[in-house]
Structure formats: C-alpha cells, structure tokens
Amino acid sequence: MNTNLDIENFILDFSNSCQKKQKKVFGKNEVVTTYIKNRNQLCILIDGHADLVRYDLNGNRTIVEHFSKNALFGEVFYTITTNNELLVEAKSNCTVLFFIYDDIFQKCRNNCKFHQTLAESLPQLILNKVTDLNMRIELLTKRSTRDKLLGYFSLLSTRTLSTSFELPFSLTDLADYLSVDRSAMMRELKLLKEDGFIEKVGNRIILLYK
Amino acid sequence: MNTNLDIENFILDFSNSCQKKQKKVFGKNEVVTTYIKNRNQLCILIDGHADLVRYDLNGNRTIVEHFSKNALFGEVFYTITTNNELLVEAKSNCTVLFFIYDDIFQKCRNNCKFHQTLAESLPQLILNKVTDLNMRIELLTKRSTRDKLLGYFSLLSTRTLSTSFELPFSLTDLADYLSVDRSAMMRELKLLKEDGFIEKVGNRIILLYK
C-alpha cells in the first residue's frame, strides 16, 4: 500500500504546472478556512499543525480534529447541519494547498501530472483520514474522563513505540480535544498519578501500567 | 458528483464476472465480521442494516457505527490499537460484499468491469463515509445528554426533511449509540418532553422547537 506518498516533493515538482489550485501560507493562530461557504473545498496541509475547532452556543470550545503534515481537511468532508462555527486555526506556521474537489477528477486543462497523481493517491489519503476519524470516535465513546485519558495515552504510546512521550497539546487543548471540562480533567490526571497509572514531567507522560 | 451510484445493479450485472470478491447473506443478529484478523478487508452492505459494536472491559456496549444500504465498513478502516472486541452485527437480513482492499486498485486478472467501476467509484463512497464519521464526531463531542439527543434529532430531521420521524434505533440502542447510560437518557427524554422540546409517540419523535 502506498501510504508514503511524499506530497511535499510533489508540490515542489509541480507547483508551477497547474493553475487550478492555490497554495497559501499562514502564521500561528490565523484562520485557514471556515466550513460555511466553501462548497467542495478540499485542503492538504503541506507543513505545520492546525486544528479544526468548533465553538458551540454555550461557549464551549471543541477541537474536532488535529491536523499535521499531509492531513486532508476542508468543507467537502462536512455536510453542514450544524449552526456552530467550524474553523481551522493554524497552531504553527502552516502551508496549505486548496482545491475544489470537482477539479481533481476532471482532467486539468493542462492535463497536468500533478492532478493526475493526486487523483490516483487520493483514495489512500482519504482512507488514512477514515482510520484517524475512527480512532477519534473510539476515544470519544469512552464513558469516563479516566478512560479517555488512558485511551489517548495508549494511542500516543502506540504511535511513538514508547511508554514515554510528549503531549502534542497543551492541557487546555487536550481537554477541548477529549471534550471534557479542563479542571475535571486536571483532577482526573492527578488521580491517575496518585493511583500509579502515570507519571507526568512537564509535558511528558510516562505510562506505568502493564 | 456521482453520489448516486447504484451498487445493487452493479452487483446484479457483474456478480458472476469476477472471482476476487465474495457475496454473503446474513440473518438477524449474526456476526458479519470482526475487526481482529481480517487485514485489509473492505465490505459493502448491499442490503439490510448492521451495526459496528464494541464491548469494553466494563461490559459497556457501544454502537460505533450504524450501517445501511451502500455503507462501507471493514477492518481496512481501522488500525487496531484497542483490545476491545469490535464486531459487525446484522440488525436485519443483510447482503454483504467482501473484498481485499489491495485487489481493488490492482486490475482484476479478468480485467473485469466490476472492479474497474468500483475503483472509480470508491473515492466518492469513502468520502461519504468521512462525512458520516464527521457528523458522528460532532454528536459525540456534545457535552450533555440533552445536547446529544437534540443534535441527533436535528440530524434525523434534516435527513427526513421533516420535524417528525421514526427513530431507526430502539431506545436501548440509541443510548449505546450516543454513548450514554440508558436510564439517564430516558430521564433526559422525559425532561425534553416536559420542557416542550419534543413529543414522542411510540417510536416517533416530533420536534417542537424553532
């Protein structure tokens, strides 16, 4: 399976060969896009980190997804049923490619190699996204804050092949990602330490169980 | 966009032309597949309804996804990090096609039209799945049982283009789908009725707000 498509080289090679896309750069905390009026927009994060964030009517903030290099996002993945604000915020300097989804499978007027290869790679890229979303659902369906934390730590442990890893979020953001109250999460984190499940040194978590 | 691919006709036309897939029929409550040792399995539900169900160590049951006609599922969408049981249960009589994902983009040795068309349609089918999963995440990140219920009802209302609709779940299953305790959900349903948000007649919900 070709999971290692290097989009970046791709971009370097072909960035001038096709007119039907846009490449933009964003600074930290800038809004990359919103999911309101950009029908069929598809974006690829070439570099940096960004979050898809929702603010609900009670003022709760939720980090719906966390994107890193090669992540796909954009309004094409959403059927807007919500009246909540959905926006993608750059968490660091970001480089993003914008497409219209319809364009991808129509041959570019230049018949450009960029679009051709992209169209071939897209199923695998979207498939990766589906597995990410499924992992996210598994986390969110855990019944308690404790299980969400342990589940998330276990995930990071699997990814890093280590029982010790840095959190990619601030604790405030982690709470918004797990969809729980921050202070309640802090309390649970303390209990996990007291119960000998984890150690925490700065932003680093060390798993002690199993 | 070709969202209306009629897979069923597809099947009728080509079900004998290709050896690299399997078609099976399941009765209610039968296990269609598990997500443990079927690497790269991709399934399409041709007919019927089925649920992807997880049982955790505390005995909680979660309906991770609910599948109806033309839904995609299978182990290819999961990177197994969990030690929970994940299985697909038929909720009615089901007809299911099984593929190996690798096969789809390799030309079938017969160079069969079935596989060719499937490969062309797959991006759109997977895209549909992504939008489903995103809606699911939006539901699950709601902070209260009340908001989950209202969010789900609003979704059904949008789908049916009506403020009155049948629940596609039993209430027990709905609780497992929203990942909340059943009795707590029943209590909240009662409060929603008392507060004039909904009416409930048998399995039918009528939205009264807005």
Add this chain to the structure above:
DNA sequence: TATTTTCCGTTGCAAAAGCAACACATTATG
C-alpha cells in the same frame, strides 16, 4: 527586561450522569 497574556494546578459546590433495581409492555419463540 517589564508586563501582559496564556496556561497550570487546585478547590468547594452544584449539576449531571451513572448504577442498580424494579414493574410492566412488547416482541420473539418453543
């Protein structure tokens, strides 16, 4: 470097959700 802003860690109290148990209704099944 001084100062503002964000983040961390904690707590008391209130609200929400989970658990357990039960009676009754409805639906399968022998």
Add this chain to the structure above:
DNA sequence: CATAATGTGTTGCTTTTGCAACGGAAAATA
C-alpha cells in the same frame, strides 16, 4: 398459546463531571 427474552419507563442513591474562582508559573510580547 404459553413462556421466555427483550425493551420501556421510572426512581433513589452514588459517583462523576462541570462550573466558577483563584493564585501562581510560564510564555509571549512590548
């Protein structure tokens, strides 16, 4: 049809979570 199995509706009690508020640490910024 009788009986078993499953689903609905309810409630008292316990546990978990959320909310609000605060002081101090750390980081960003002027």
